[in-house]
Every structure is written in structure tokens, then in C-alpha cells.
Amino acid sequence: MLTLSLILIPLVAGVVSLITKNNSAKQLALIGAMIELVLAIVVYSQFQPTASHQFSFSYPWIQSAGISFAGGIDGISLLLVMLTAFLTPLIILSTFRQPYKNASAFYGLILFMQSALMGVFTATDAFLFYLFFEAALIPVYFLAAVWGGENRIKVTFKFFVYTIFGSLFMLVALVYLYYQTTSAQGHTSEISAFYKLALDAQKQGWIFWAFFIAFAIKMPVFPFHTWQPDTYTESPTPATMLLAGIMLKMGVYGVIRFILPILPLGLQSWGTTAIILSVIGIVYGSIIAIQQRDMKRLIAYSSFAHVGLMSAGVFSQTLSGVQGALIQMLAHGINVVGLFFIVEIIFSRTKTRNIEQLGGITQRTPNLTVYFMILMLGSVALPLTNGFVGEFLLLRGVYESNVWIGAIAGTTIILGAVYMLRLFQKSMFGHKSSFTEHFADLSFSERAVLLPLTIMVFWMGLYPNSFLKLTEPAVSNLLQMIHY
Amino acid sequence: MLPIILLSIFGLLVLFLGFQKSKNLLLPATLLVLAVVLVANFLNWNDAPSLYFKNMLFENKLTMSFSGIVLLSSLLIVALTRGFIDDESAQPAEYYAIMLFSVVGAIMMIGFENLIMLFVGVEILSVSMYVLTGSDKKNLRSNEAALKYFLMGAFATGIMLFGMALLYGATGSFNITALKSYVLTSQTPSAMLYVGMLMLLIGMLFKVSAAPFHFWTPDVYDGAPTVFTAFMSTIVKTAGFAAIYRLLSGSFSGIYNFWWVTMAAITVLTLLAGNVTAIYQQSFKRMMAYSSISHAGYLLLSLTALTSQSQSAIVFYSLAYSLATISAFGVLMVVTKETGVRSYETAENFEAFNGLGKKNPLLAFVLTVSMLSLAGIPLTAGFWGKFFVFSSVVERGLTWILIVAILMSAIGIYYYFRAIIAAYMREGELGAIKVPTFYRLVLIATTIITLFLGLLPDLLRGLM
Numbered sequence: 001m002l003t004l005s006l007i008l009i010p011l012v013a014g015v016v017s018l019i020t021k022n023n024s025a026k027q028l029a030l031i032g033a034m035i036e037l038v039l040a041i042v043v044y045s046q047f048q049p050t051a052s053h054q055f056s057f058s059y060p061w062i063q064s065a066g067i068s069f070a071g072g073i074d075g076i077s078l079l080l081v082m083l084t085a086f087l088t089p090l091i092i093l094s095t096f097r098q099p100y101k102n103a104s105a106f107y108g109l110i111l112f113m114q115s116a117l118m119g120v121f122t123a124t125d126a127f128l129f130y131l132f133f134e135a136a137l138i139p140v141y142f143l144a145a146v147w148g149g150e151n152r153i154k155v156t157f158k159f160f161v162y163t164i165f166g167s168l169f170m171l172v173a174l175v176y177l178y179y180q181t182t183s184a185q186g187h188t189s190e191i192s193a194f195y196k197l198a199l200d201a202q203k204q205g206w207i208f209w210a211f212f213i214a215f216a217i218k219m220p221v222f223p224f225h226t227w228q229p230d231t232y233t234e235s236p237t238p239a240t241m242l243l244a245g246i247m248l249k250m251g252v253y254g255v256i257r258f259i260l261p262i263l264p265l266g267l268q269s270w271g272t273t274a275i276i277l278s279v280i281g282i283v284y285g286s287i288i289a290i291q292q293r294d295m296k297r298l299i300a301y302s303s304f305a306h307v308g309l310m311s312a313g314v315f316s317q318t319l320s321g322v323q324g325a326l327i328q329m330l331a332h333g334i335n336v337v338g339l340f341f342i343v344e345i346i347f348s349r350t351k352t353r354n355i356e357q358l359g360g361i362t363q364r365t366p367n368l369t370v371y372f373m374i375l376m377l378g379s380v381a382l383p384l385t386n387g388f389v390g391e392f393l394l395l396r397g398v399y400e401s402n403v404w405i406g407a408i409a410g411t412t413i414i415l416g417a418v419y420m421l422r423l424f425q426k427s428m429f430g431h432k433s434s435f436t437e438h439f440a441d442l443s444f445s446e447r448a449v450l451l452p453l454t455i456m457v458f459w460m461g462l463y464p465n466s467f468l469k470l471t472e473p474a475v476s477n478l479l480q481m482i483h484y
Numbered sequence: 485m486l487p488i489i490l491l492s493i494f495g496l497l498v499l500f501l502g503f504q505k506s507k508n509l510l511l512p513a514t515l516l517v518l519a520v521v522l523v524a525n526f527l528n529w530n531d532a533p534s535l536y537f538k539n540m541l542f543e544n545k546l547t548m549s550f551s552g553i554v555l556l557s558s559l560l561i562v563a564l565t566r567g568f569i570d571d572e573s574a575q576p577a578e579y580y581a582i583m584l585f586s587v588v589g590a591i592m593m594i595g596f597e598n599l600i601m602l603f604v605g606v607e608i609l610s611v612s613m614y615v616l617t618g619s620d621k622k623n624l625r626s627n628e629a630a631l632k633y634f635l636m637g638a639f640a641t642g643i644m645l646f647g648m649a650l651l652y653g654a655t656g657s658f659n660i661t662a663l664k665s666y667v668l669t670s671q672t673p674s675a676m677l678y679v680g681m682l683m684l685l686i687g688m689l690f691k692v693s694a695a696p697f698h699f700w701t702p703d704v705y706d707g708a709p710t711v712f713t714a715f716m717s718t719i720v721k722t723a724g725f726a727a728i729y730r731l732l733s734g735s736f737s738g739i740y741n742f743w744w745v746t747m748a749a750i751t752v753l754t755l756l757a758g759n760v761t762a763i764y765q766q767s768f769k770r771m772m773a774y775s776s777i778s779h780a781g782y783l784l785l786s787l788t789a790l791t792s793q794s795q796s797a798i799v800f801y802s803l804a805y806s807l808a809t810i811s812a813f814g815v816l817m818v819v820t821k822e823t824g825v826r827s828y829e830t831a832e833n834f835e836a837f838n839g840l841g842k843k844n845p846l847l848a849f850v851l852t853v854s855m856l857s858l859a860g861i862p863l864t865a866g867f868w869g870k871f872f873v874f875s876s877v878v879e880r881g882l883t884w885i886l887i888v889a890i891l892m893s894a895i896g897i898y899y900y901f902r903a904i905i906a907a908y909m910r911e912g913e914l915g916a917i918k919v920p921t922f923y924r925l926v927l928i929a930t931t932i933i934t935l936f937l938g939l940l941p942d943l944l945r946g947l948m
Contacts, residue, residue: 062942064796065875127871134862145909153909157901164861165894171871172886175878 002043002055003071006081006118009036010088014111022103026096029107033089036114040085047078049470051477053124061128066188071122075474079326079467080121080253083333084246088114090452091241094341096445098348100147100236109139113242120250126174126189129257133250134167140242144235152234159231163217166224170214170254173207177262194262195481201265208266211259212274218251219307221274222281232300237344240296244303245337249329252307255314256322256478264482267317272405274315275398279409281308286415290422295343295353298423299336302379302416306332309412312405313394317482321397322475327467328390331378331460335387338375338453342368345446346427350435355423360432365441369428371450376424378457380417386460389468485536485543485595486524487551488588491517495584502577511566514580518559518587525551535597539659542597549799550594550726557718557806558587563926564814565711579619583715586612590723594730599648599658599684602727606644606691609720610637616712617704629707636700637690644687650680660735667738681736681743685728692724694750694784695757698777702761705773710820710832713769714813717776718806725783729798732787740790747788752888755781759892762899768816769832771899772809775858778896779805785889786873789880797872800944804857804865804937811854811930812903815847818919834902839912847917848907850927855900857934860893865937872941 013032017025047054053072061069073081092110100106116139119132137160145156174189181193199207217224232240259267267274285305292298310328313321345368346361347353362369374385381387391413399406442450460467494517501510525548528534533544562583589608596602614637618630652658654676655666667673690697705713736743758778765771779801786797819840820831841848857866870893877886906912919927937944 061940064942131862131867134867138856138861138863142908145905153905157898157905160901161894161897164897165890168890168893172874172878172883172890175871175875176883179875179878 001057002039002046003073003122004057006036006039006043006085006122007071007115009039010111010115010118014108014115017111018104018108020104025104025107026092029111030089030092032111033085033092033114037085037089040082043073044078044082047073047075047470049075049473051075051473053077056124058124061125066183066186067127068125068190069128070125070190071119071128072124073122075471076253076256076326076478077121079330079471080246080249081118083249083330084114084117084121086452086456087241087245087333087337090337090449091238091245093445094241094344094449095238097443098237098344102146106143106147106238109143110238110242113139113143117246117250121253124191126178126191126194126258129191130167130171130174133170133254134164136247136250137163140239140247143239143242144231147236147239149234149236151230155227155230155234159227162224162227166214166217169210173210173214176207191257194258197262199263199265201269204263204266205269208259208263208270211254211263212270215251215254215259216274216277216311218254219248219311220251220281220304221308221311222277222284225281225285225304228304229297229300232303233294233297237296237340240300241337241340244300244340245333248303248307249333252310252314252325252329255311256325260314260317260322261478261481267315267482271315271317272402275312275401275405278308278312278315279398279405281305282312282409282412283415286412286419289419290415292419293354293356295346295355295423295427296340298355298419299339299343302419303332303336305412305416306336306379309391309394309398309409312409313397316397316401317479318397318400319472319476319479320393320400322479323468323471324390324393324395324397326471326475327460327464328387328394330467331386331390331457334453334456334460335375335379338371338450338457339379341446341449342372342375345442349439352435355426357433357435358427359430359436360428361436361439362428363432364439367442367447371442371447371454372424372428374454374457375450376420378461380420381413384458384461386457386464388461389464485541486527487521487555487591488541490521490524491584491588491591494521495581495588498584499577499581502575502581507576510576510580511562514562514584515559517584518555518562521587522552522555522559525555540598540601541592541595543595546730546795546799547595547726550722550802551591553722553799553803553806554587554590554594554719556803557722557810558583558715560807560810560926560930561711561715561718563922564714564810564817566920566922579616582612582615586616586715587719590719593723594726596727596730597660599651599660599663603641603645603648605723605727606641606687609723610641610691613637613712613716613720616715617708619712620709623707625707626709627707629704632707633700633704640687640690640697643683643690647680647683647685647687650676651684652680654680660731663735664738667736673739678739678742681739682746684731685743685746688724688728688731689750692721692728692780692783693777694780695754695777696750698754698757698780701777702770702773705776706767706770706832710769710813710817713772714810717772717809717813721776721780721783722802722806725780725787725798725802729787729795733790733794737790744788744790747784748882748885751781751784751788752885754778754784755888755892759895759899763895765899766834767832768834768836768903771834771902772812772816775896775899776809778892779858781892782870782873782889785885786876788885789876789882791876791879793872793876793879797869797876800865800872800937800941801869803944804869804934807930807934808854808857808864808866811850811927811934812858814923814927814930815851815854818847818917818923834906835910835912837903837906837912838910840906840917841908843912843915844917844919846924847919847927850931851907852904853931853934855903857938859897859900861897863935863938865934865941867938868941 056072592605620626762774
């Protein structure tokens, strides 16, 4: 029941928000998201760190085809459920100073998005997973396309068509796998039934690509990333946060859930290709990020580089690689949401995101400087921050699978430091510009968003085991399926 | 076979109702007739499959489902005629009667047991359509469309009839069960069987506007009054596919290896022609015409696969498609009428929807759901339609066609979303739009059914 409520509460809250008046929608949405967070904490505290799915539910849905409405939470899901539940209230809170027109629809869509994301991360039926995977796209598309910047229509349209196109391949793969299963009532679409299939290497290769395209577009992995920087830049910041903080993780999650356990032979033939593409993304994304002037665009490219490392770690099929990807998903979600929020704070005060026009902000804003610094250091993976744990494990995983690729992937540490420090230095230090002359420090609601984020940066950096131990049984169980 | 009898009788009565001075009774009367017939259609639901009229017509759950879709669609469309037929013509009674008669033709096409019945059904439906297409008498384009449709349609009917004659020559019977046993038992089937079958198929494919027999579609859909475009694109299509399905799965399943290549080629061609051309359209109505071609492609996909899944896939798809199409044309009609933009060149372009999201959120929402359903996005009926079609193709193992279909689905999103983008993201000069209650009911009904089937597709599939 708990899992089902995790999906339903945001849905109900979203509907309520849609039908309320515009000026009370944001408080209402925040309350809904807080209830969801409380529920997620209950789930977290009751969760037993074993490999099995817990809090499961299952209802017959399309009986004629053996498809059921089924979900549950294992360690892998739990981390992402927590991330979604933790970030959504902060994203809503981050909009409090910024009036959005047609607010009831705006917050309704954010909550619908949350509901769909919860569904993606908890579904244990392949078609249910697909349904939520696609459904998550619709609210965020409208968020970006209605409330976004100047070029929003073209950019978000490309994003939408691109991602749907990818997931259609996944749909075919799922249908194919579905027809390979046998059970008492014909076929079944339980994901666990897919794990038992032993297809031959060639078929696995085809299915690998069908899944890979879908997830690679979502993450995005080079060369499927072209939609991403524009979409992140043009979207309104809350939508960017949802996209970068949570939705990007759907792709990584999909790889862990589907590609790793179902297609061991496919991975044998194509896994290295996938790692190489991911590593190209790391270097390429970092180099472009170094040259960006638009802060939002810079963070978009940094996010592209980071997700490349996560993807490489997952495809390395090692325990530390997958564990690292999971913890890094959490860490990246927290850092990137914080950074996008800081960009939004700076933009709302100066009306510019160009780092050349900024500078000298530190002098009047001790609070902002500290928060920005912590999040920035988390993002460059300084030890004792959350980024370090994930990046260390990921690099170890990639290194274990291939030394040379590991070495190239390691450049992310240096390159990441270069673009992030440049961002920080150019925008915060130096002389005041005409844009930053009257820069006010953080307001209460802004601090209320940033404080929890920075607490998490340290918590995960100092005691990562509180998260790693939750996921370990599930991950090692998953890897046993590949390596037995 | 109650629906055929009832519709014929009431059709005549509606015609006589036209002698009355007041025309106000016509619409409610027609709606009542259709509602009664819709119920009557399902009276024999639990009976065993049976033959009627000296083995001329056949009835089982499949034919009843298709007839149900046709009747439901016509009920919804007739409800949308309010204010359109009355304005444009002095004799609305005739149009209502013709619509009722055309439904008779559609039901005969669905339930034929004898090729002659198929022919009669096709002709009743087609001739009605020729007349309805040209019903906007003073409009040049409507006249042109009617003439074009008539000439090309007559030609296609000729080919179809020739095919039937050849089939008769091969088998000595018009009965499709006899045809089936001939196909199954004959060691060396006569060449007339193959040629006849193809010609019959071509005739039918023309009616459902499959490529390369689709060239009439855009002009005719564009020229006809929008109500009748909606009528054409739902009822003719559903009935046509029901007939093709019954031919292929019933009579010709024995020679699957012969016709599947042809069907596969036509399917791919239809998908390409419909989707690729739709991108370039500026007129929403013309886009819908090409979209109807592309949906014919998806339905053909399921026919080409012809597995145990196909039957329910086609029924589900037809229903999902019909509902979404009716919504789309319904919104288009209200918008073009109420804004008073009567400049013929641009009235039906995508720009007509600009700013709809602000002026009338309900219409914008209806339009959005219908476009999402046509594009096959989850949580709408259209997604499951596509899902079931794709499943049947995977089951048959025709993966390469599926890749074409996927590419085309992605293209489809492009042109369907233009309408959504216009409605929500562009600024427009739309005035306030008044939506009559009647309209609102129809549009809400189609939208709710679309979403409902999107959440619980088993409600329909479980029945079959």
C-alpha cells in the first residue's frame, strides 16, 4: 500500500492543485510534496536491506494479456524514490519568490511529474514501467514549452520527439521479451520473468540496442545528447531541475533494471562500445562546458559529462561501478538542483546568466557564497562531499573493467574542477559589474531550499554507508545474474 | 440483423419528417434512432454466431463490435451536426436520412457472408458519401471533391466487381465460406482466384485510402464539409477494415504466403505516404486527411501480421482512432465557425487554434487528448491501439516492418503536436468561443472514453 500511495498522493495533490485558485496553488503543492516526503521517510525507515522487493502491490490490469499493475521497492528503487521525494518539495519551494502565470497548472504538472517518476522507479511490470516512462514526459514537456524561454517551442519539441522516438524502440524490445516468456496464463510482463530468459547472443545484441537507444537518449549519452543543452537552458528552472535532477536518472535506472540482468551476452558484445560512448561524453561535455558563458548552459554540459560517468560505471558491470552510479545519481541530483537554483537566484537579481557580465557578488553575500561553494565543491567531487564517494566508486568500477578507459574517464576530475571553479570564480569573485551592484543576499525561502541540500552534501560525503548499505544486496544480486 | 431493418425503416421516416415545417425535430429524431439501434445491435451479444437472410449476412461478436463502433461514431457525429446542416441547406432531412442509410451500408460491409452483399454495402456507403461530400452546393471545392471522389470511387468499384466476378469464376460461388473451403482444399487453385483476390483487395483498399490508392483522400477530405469529413474518416474506414479483415482472415487465410508480401508492401507505402506528406501540410484538415492514411497504415500492419491478436487489435484501434478523430474534427468545427474566420484559404489551418488554451481550456484539452491519442502517447486509447497492433506484428516476427512503423510514429508526433503547440504556446486573436451544450457533451464524452480506455484497455478487450 505504501508504494501505491507514493504514486497516488502526488497525483491527487496535482489534481487538487489544478482546480484550486492560482494564488493558493503553490502552498497546496508544497503541502502535497511534504506529505509525500514524510511517506518516503516512513518507507526508508521500514525498509529492510535485502535484495527482494518490499511494500509490493499487484492488481490485475490487462488480464487478457497477462499485464498487471504491480510495483514494489528494492534497494535500487528506494534510493531514487528518496531522491524524488526529497527534491520535489525543494523544487516547489524554490519557485516561491518567482510568480509563474497560471500557477495552478504549473504546480499541478510538477506533481503529475512526480507521480509518474515514482511510478517509473517502483514499477515491477515492464509495461507499467514503460507507461510511466512515457507519461513522465508529458508534464515536463508542457512545463518547459509553456513557461520556458524564447526558443522554447522549437527546442522542447525536439526534446519530445527525440525521447519518444527512443522509447518506441524500447517498447518493441519489451513486447519482444514479453512474447518470449511463458507462464501458466500464457505470456507475462513481470520484469522478474524477463530475468529468467536466456536468449541467444545475436538476439540479445538487437535488444541491447533497442534498450540502449531509449536510455541513452534519456540520460543523455554521446551522441544522443543534442537535445539536452538547449532544453535545459530554455526550460524554466523548476523544469530544468526536474529534468536534470530526477528525469535523467530514469535512463540510468533503466539500464540497471533492464540491460544488466536481461542481456548479459548483449553486454559482452556491446558493453565496451557503450562505455566508450559514455567516456567520450565525459570528455566532450567537459571541454564544451569549459567554454560556456551562459551559466545554465555550463551546468547543462557538466550534467551531460557527469551522467556519462554514471553510464560508464553501470556498463562496467562491477559492484563498485553500479553502486557508484546509484550513489552518484543521488549526489548529482542534489548538487545539480542546488546549482540550477543558484543560477536562478543570480539571474533573478541581475537579469543575466552571462558569467562575463557578473563578478564581485561575494562581497555582499556571505550566505550565497557559502552555499554556492559547498555545492560547487560537491560537484567537483572534493573528498568529504557527496560527489567524491560516487565518483571514486565509479572510476574504480570503470578502471576494473578497462584500465585505459578508466584513465581517460579519470580526466573528469580535472576537467570538472576547471569548469566549475571557472564558473565560481568569474561569477562570484573579482570586481563588481553594473549588473551586480545591488546584489541582495539570500532570502529565507531561498535558504530553506539550500540548507537541506547542503546538509545532504555533507551527510553523503561523510557517511555514505547509510545509503550504500541499502542498495548493496540488490546490486550484488543483480550482478550475480550476469556473472553466474 | 435488427440494426439494418430498423435503420432502413427509420431512415425513410426521417425523410418524411422533412415535410414538416419545423426542422427542429430532425436532429433529436435521428439521434434517438441511432441510440435505439446502438442498443439493438448488442441484443444478441451472447448468442452463437448466426446467419441471416438466406445466408447473406453473418453476425457474431466481431461484427457486432464493429457495428457498435460505426453506430457510436455516427451517433456522436450526428450530434455534432447541429447548426451545421441546418445552416447550409434548406433540406436537412435528406442529409440525416442519407447518413442513416449509409450506416446500413457500413453494417452490411461488416457482416457480409456473400460477396454480393459486400458489393451492395460498399455501394450504399459510397454513393451516400459522394452525395454528402458535395452537400455544400455553393462551394466550388465541395463540388470538386464530390466529383473527384465519385469518378475515382466508381473506377475502384469497377475493379472490385471484376475481382468478384473472377472469384466466382474460380470457385463457382459468392459465398465466403465456400471460398474459404475452395482455398483450403483445392490442390492447384485457378489463377483467377489470385487475380480476383487482388482486384477485390485493391477495390477495398481504395475505400480505406491505402497507398497507392490514396490520392483522392486529401482533396475529398479537405473539400467536404467538416462534419462529413469526420463521418467519412471514421465510418468508412471502420467498415472497410472490418470487411478486409473478414476477407483475409476468413476466406484467404489459406493463401497467406501469397498475399502477405503484397500487403506488407502496401502497408509500408501507406505508412510512408501518410506520415511524410502530413508533415508538409499547413491546413489542419488536410493534415487529418493524411493522418487518416497513416492510420490506415497501422491497421494494415495488423492485417499483414494476421495473428490471433489482430482481431482485437483492429477493433480496439478502430475505436480509439474514431473517437480521437471525432474530437479533433469537432474542435475544428467549433473553432472555424465561432471565430467567424470565413476566409476559405486559412480558416482551417493550424493557426486557427492559436491561443485556444487561454480562450477555451476545455476545447484545448479535448484537442490535446485527441492529438495525443492519435500520436499514440500512453494514457490514451491510441497508445493501446498501437500497442496491440505492434504486439501482433512482433508475434508474427515481422520486425523490419515494425521499424518503419516506429519511425513513422515518431514523425506522427511531429505533426500532431503542431496543433497542441498552436493551442497552448502561440498567441492568438481568437475571440470568445461559445460551445453549445450539445457539443460540449459529445466532446467530453469522446475525451473521457479515450482517457478511460487509455487507463483500462481491458474493459473493451475483455469483452471480445
